[in-house]
Amino acid sequence: MKEQEQCIINLQQIRKSFFLGQPNELEILHGINLKVKKGEFVSIVGESGSGKSTLMNLIGALERPTSGTYHLENIDIGTANDKVLSDIRNQKIGFVFQTYNLIARTTSLANVELPMLYAGLPKKERTARAKELLNMMGMGDRMNHRPDELSGGQKQRTAIARAMANDPSIILADEPTGALDSETGRHIMDIFHRLHREQGKTIVLITHSRELAEETERIITLKDGAITGERRGGSYADLGKH
Amino acid sequence: MLIWENIKLAFQALFANKMRSLLTMLGIIIGIGSVISIMTVSSSLKTSITDSFQEMGASNITVGIRQRGEEEEVRSNGMHFGALEKSASADEDDLITDEMLEELQSSFSDKIDAVAISENVGSATVEDGNTSCNISISGINADYFESSQITLLAGRKISQGDLDGKKKVIMVSDKVIDAFFDGDNASALAQGIYVNQNGVTTKYYIVGVYQYEENSNFSSESDEDITTAAYIPLTTGKEALHSDKGYSQFTVVTATSVESVSDFASEIETFFAPYYAANEDYEIATSTMESMTESMTEMISTVSIAISFIAGISLLVGGIGVMNIMLVSITERTREIGTRKALGARNSSIRLQFIIESIVLCFVGGCLGIITGFILGAIAATILGYSASAPVGAIILSVAFSMLIGMFFGYYPANKAAKMDPIEALRYE
Ligand SMILES: Nc1ncnc2c1ncn2[C@@H]1O[C@H](COP(=O)(O)OP(=O)(O)OP(=O)(O)O)[C@@H](O)[C@H]1O
Ligand SMILES: [Mg+2]
Numbered sequence: 001m002k003e004q005e006q007c008i009i010n011l012q013q014i015r016k017s018f019f020l021g022q023p024n025e026l027e028i029l030h031g032i033n034l035k036v037k038k039g040e041f042v043s044i045v046g047e048s049g050s051g052k053s054t055l056m057n058l059i060g061a062l063e064r065p066t067s068g069t070y071h072l073e074n075i076d077i078g079t080a081n082d083k084v085l086s087d088i089r090n091q092k093i094g095f096v097f098q099t100y101n102l103i104a105r106t107t108s109l110a111n112v113e114l115p116m117l118y119a120g121l122p123k124k125e126r127t128a129r130a131k132e133l134l135n136m137m138g139m140g141d142r143m144n145h146r147p148d149e150l151s152g153g154q155k156q157r158t159a160i161a162r163a164m165a166n167d168p169s170i171i172l173a174d175e176p177t178g179a180l181d182s183e184t185g186r187h188i189m190d191i192f193h194r195l196h197r198e199q200g201k202t203i204v205l206i207t208h209s210r211e212l213a214e215e216t217e218r219i220i221t222l223k224d225g226a227i228t229g230e231r232r233g234g235s236y237a238d239l240g241k242h
Numbered sequence: 243m244l245i246w247e248n249i250k251l252a253f254q255a256l257f258a259n260k261m262r263s264l265l266t267m268l269g270i271i272i273g274i275g276s277v278i279s280i281m282t283v284s285s286s287l288k289t290s291i292t293d294s295f296q297e298m299g300a301s302n303i304t305v306g307i308r309q310r311g312e313e314e315e316v317r318s319n320g321m322h323f324g325a326l327e328k329s330a331s332a333d334e335d336d337l338i339t340d341e342m343l344e345e346l347q348s349s350f351s352d353k354i355d356a357v358a359i360s361e362n363v364g365s366a367t368v369e370d371g372n373t374s375c376n377i378s379i380s381g382i383n384a385d386y387f388e389s390s391q392i393t394l395l396a397g398r399k400i401s402q403g404d405l406d407g408k409k410k411v412i413m414v415s416d417k418v419i420d421a422f423f424d425g426d427n428a429s430a431l432a433q434g435i436y437v438n439q440n441g442v443t444t445k446y447y448i449v450g451v452y453q454y455e456e457n458s459n460f461s462s463e464s465d466e467d468i469t470t471a472a473y474i475p476l477t478t479g480k481e482a483l484h485s486d487k488g489y490s491q492f493t494v495v496t497a498t499s500v501e502s503v504s505d506f507a508s509e510i511e512t513f514f515a516p517y518y519a520a521n522e523d524y525e526i527a528t529s530t531m532e533s534m535t536e537s538m539t540e541m542i543s544t545v546s547i548a549i550s551f552i553a554g555i556s557l558l559v560g561g562i563g564v565m566n567i568m569l570v571s572i573t574e575r576t577r578e579i580g581t582r583k584a585l586g587a588r589n590s591s592i593r594l595q596f597i598i599e600s601i602v603l604c605f606v607g608g609c610l611g612i613i614t615g616f617i618l619g620a621i622a623a624t625i626l627g628y629s630a631s632a633p634v635g636a637i638i639l640s641v642a643f644s645m646l647i648g649m650f651f652g653y654y655p656a657n658k659a660a661k662m663d664p665i666e667a668l669r670y671e
Contacts, residue, residue: 062584062664082589090586101581101668105258106251117247118586162585 007071008169008202009036009059014068016054028054029225031068036204038169041196043205043213043233046222052206053174055222059204060095060172061088073169090118094163096173100155102147108134108158109143115165133161137191153184160191170202171195177212189215193236248595252602255571266567267607269560270647274611274640275618276553281633282619283626284546288539290628295535301500302358302389303507305514306491307336308527336524337488342517346494349513353500358382358389358493363479365469366439368418375421376469377414377437381479389493396427397450404449404475411478412437412446415454415470427451437472444482446474503530550636557643560607561651568600568655579659580667593660600652601645608644612637 016029028051036042044052057063058070061077062085070077072088080088089095094115102111112130121129134143137157147155156176163171173192177185189212195201205216213219215236221229256263347354363379384402395416404411412435416427423430434445454470474482500506507528514526572579579592587595616637620630 057665060584062668086583086586086588089584095584097581097668101577101584103578103581105254114582115585117244118582118588118591120244166586 006037007035008038008040008073009034009204010071011035011058011065012069014055014058014065014070016051016058016063017066027066027225029058029065032225032227034220034227036202038202039196039200040218041192041203041205041216042218042220043207043216044220044222045207045210045213048208050222051225052222054225056172056174056204056206059170060093061085086118090115091166092168092170094160094165094168094171096156096159096163096171096176098175098178100147100152100159100179102155102158102162104147107144107146108139108150108161111147111158112162112165115162119166129165130161133164134158137161151184152180153187156180156184156188157191160188160195164195168201170204172204174206175208176205178208185209185212244591244594245598248598249602251595252599255599256603256606262567263603263606266563267560267603267610269563270557270604270607270644271560271611271614273554273557273560274608274644275615276556277550278612278615278633278636278640279619279622280546280549280553281636282616282630283623283628284542285633285636286619286623286628286630287626288542289631291538291542292535295531295538300531301496301498301503302531303494303496303503303510304491304529305338305494305510306527306529307338307518307524310521310523310525334485334487336521337490338492338514338526339488342488342514343492346510346513350506350509353497353506354494355497356385356388356495358386358495359476359489360386360493361476361479361483361489363474363482364439366437366472368414368422368435369438369443370422370436373421375418377418377472378469379412379437379439379472379474379479381476381482382473383476385495386473388495393453393455395451395453397431397448399450400473400475405477408477408481409475410444410446411449411475413450413452413473414448415472416451417454417468417470418472419451439482504532554643557647561604561647564600564603564607564648565651565655567603568596568652569658571599572596572655572659576662576667576670579662580664580670583662583664584668589660592662593656596656596659597649597652600656601648604644604648604651605641608641611644612640 011032011034014029014032014034015027017025017027020026032055034055044055046052058065058077059072061072061080064070064078064080068078073092075084075088077085077088095101102108103114109127109130112133113126116126116129131140131143134140137160139154139157139161142150142154142158145154147158150158156179160176163173171192176192177188180188192203192205193215196203203216205212207213214233216233219229219231219233220227343357343359347357359382361381363381365376365378368375368377382400384400384405387399397413400411400413403409414435416425418435419425419427419430422435423433430448430451432447432449434447437444437446494510496503496506507530511526511528518525582592582595616632623630
């Protein structure tokens with residue numbers, strides 16, 4: 001029971017199929033069992049097309065599994081309706097995408113405010129919190145810039161600030177450094193480590209970089225829609241170096 | 243709170259694509275614009291009619307005989323009432339007599355300022371050698387000009403003395419003086435003119451010249467064959483008509499102390515009721531400027547609303563245009579919708595966002611339409627010779643209606659956006 005409680009993400013026999021036309025049903029995930037403890041930093045690696053993003057979207061409550069059970073903080077995602085799912089995405093999960101997905105034509109500040117807007121926070125609180133987060137990400141002098149006026153690294157830092165807006169317990173990052181050069185990627189990775197260490201966030205990271213995966217506490221390998229390996233990592237040197 | 247944010251967002255989207263927004267709104271602008279311009283013209287027309295009717299005497303009550311059973315028609319169109327002339331079937335027993343008038347005046351002496359009587363004597367021509375001029379002769383009493391204003395240019399009005407003496411005197415317009423006395427009003431006074439009515443020529447002496455007022459609203463006659471009114475004493479007129487019995491109608495000028503003209507009008511009807519109780523064919527009816535203006539403006543309203551309705555159909559086309567562009571916009575912003583959902587937007591929040599965007603688009607289009615429509619309507623009203631006045635009711639209604647269109651035609655696209663699968667939206671290329 002104790003273990004159950006600590007388990008913030010709990011996937012049992014998760015299968016996911018897509019319908020491609022009438023007769024074809026394509027199963028992408030074949031019975032995934034995965035538990036992530038509260039405060040854990042996990043990375044998922046695997047070949048392109050192995051189903052990493054599909055798995056991540058399930059974890060993020062963006063869609064429901066075809067079969068199997070998924071409990072997120074003891075909420076059964078498989079049976080939840082749109083209201084519950086959107087509230088979970090809003091309150092418990094922060095998404096960071098490879099392509100940033102900032103809302104065009106709106107400032108960094110407005111982008112970071114957005115999840116708080118959907119949470120129903122008053123304007124003053126929203127702005128204060130958004131400014132605080134952007135400052136934390138070193139974006140204090142770019143708050144009123146729109147996405148097309150920002151570099152890739154700056155966009156991703158804005159996106160991380162946005163993911164942190166409602167102080168979620170889980171951060172899901174799907175190749176957050178994929179579109180960045182290694183130095184900027186390093187910088188972004190340091191931010192995740194900081195959020196993990198200083199704020200105790202549970203982080204699930206998808207990456208193609210073996211190096212970055214090695215820094216996380218646990219590395220999960222996915223191959224053709226099934227987990228084929230799982231090992232400990234943890235070679236991340238101290239923050240102070242950077 | 244979310245609504246306010248969405249309104250801001252909608253304006254941002256609108257300004258981000260100015261040209262496209264404008265083209266989308268064009269249908270709404272044209273639709274609302276044409277309705278408002280029509281309503282502006284009609285509202286200006288109504289105001290000017292009301293004004294000129296008021297000028298003509300808001301305190302006047304026209305009293306006349308009316309054939310029984312015509313009630314409905316007269317009520318719905320007060321304008322016909324004044325035109326009720328001695329109809330062929332009304333014989334002399336049906337007419338209003340001098341005794342009745344005297345009785346009326348003494349019963350309501352504190353409420354009646356004057357009783358103006360005018361009997362149509364008929365049209366005639368003034369002739370002198372090769373020159374001729376059309377006039378329409380009215381026999382009037384001395385109080386007649388209490389009920390209708392004229393500007394006297396020379397001489398005097400018809401007096402009680404003229405009436406008592408059944409004098410052959412006449413008041414003519416300056417048009418007649420232009421034709422026969424080269425416009426010299428003063429020298430025309432006391433001169434005789436020959437009036438030919440139905441082949442009978444009578445000599446009248448000019449006692450007064452009044453200024454002819456061009457009736458810009460309705461007249462289209464050229465200057466030469468224009469017919470102007472000429473006034474002779476009522477008694478003289480009756481003699482000419484070989485009729486001495488009474489009048490088909492007269493006008494009561496109410497005293498300023500009378501608070502409700504229409505109430506007094508009903509009192510007058512009640513007063514006459516006993517006289518006509520035994521009359522199977524005729525009864526007494528009254529008409530006030532108030533009721534005439536009312537039925538006139540009502541008519542204009544009906545016509546303009548009917549035209550507006552047709553113009554309003556173009557709004558439907560505008561609405562479909564808005565729906566089309568909203569569908570395009572939603573497809574373009576599929577990833578944005580996916581992102582919003584990933585950040586915790588409920589389906590209902592997405593739906594609200596796009597419905598508000600559509601409403602704002604139509605609202606702005608409606609406002610632009612109102613502005614252009616009012617400007618065009620005001621120009622048209624000015625050209626037609628009325629001072630422009632804003633149709634407030636129609637403006638408020640248009641704003642509400644354009645927003646309703648936005649809501650109606652925005653619902654389908656917004657619902658489509660709301661129902662998007664978050665993953666598919668995020669994967670959309
Ligand atoms: N909506 C969908 N419909 C049909 N097939 C899909 C859909 N989503 C994903 N797939 C398929 O599922 C498989 C796994 O896709 P997924 O995006 O999870 O891969 P990935 O491991 O994230 O790859 P990458 O590392 O390139 O991002 C792919 O073969 C893909 O074609
Ligand atoms: Mg992927």
